[in-house]
Amino acid sequence: DAGVTQSPTHLIKTRGQQVTLRCSPKSGHDTVSWYQQALGQGPQFIFQYYEEEERQRGNFPDRFSGHQFPNYSSELNVNALLLGDSALYLCASSLSASGSTDTQYFGPGTRLTVL
């Protein structure tokens, strides 16, 4: 049973560029949440996708957008990258029937560095 997978593992971009991060949820899960974790901080909720729609959003600008596909996988897109976007981006999956804030299963993360 595959857990949550994320790609790529590491990514280096320059300011102003755009980036796409990918996530495949745990088998059987239909809800995907994205988090940003700056160095030394706790994860910050970006948004959550269910049934291919954004269901909840944290305090992140519109430069952060996402998508969920019919197979429940998800993408996180960040436009016009800033130095402050450098962080570990975590994807978590859960089963909607269990409640959107019930146990979440995290992927290993994508380390984004913006130069």
Added chain:
Amino acid sequence: SQQGEEDPQALSIQEGENATMNCSYKTSINNLQWYRQNSGRGLVHLILIRSNEREKHSGRLRVTLDTSKKSSSLLITASRAADTASYFCATDANTDKLIFGTGTRLQVFP
């Protein structure tokens, strides 16, 4: 913004000792969860305690919840070097968002 604050920020103990971490939060909740993170990698779910529960056990872990004080504690008994990690509490703040605290960095020396 962070909902929870863990205390202490860092903790160093010897193998075999117990480790206690505390979490305080600001608003009412449906549940509170504890997660572990090794060296900047993905988080691993440890335990979930609902607002109507006061104590929960899982192996060497014991979690308590005091909703009147808006606080929780995580106790790891007989700690091992492999327990070295950062530990985060997370609450739902009666929303559909999971909000994490700032974390406690635990170092267990052999």
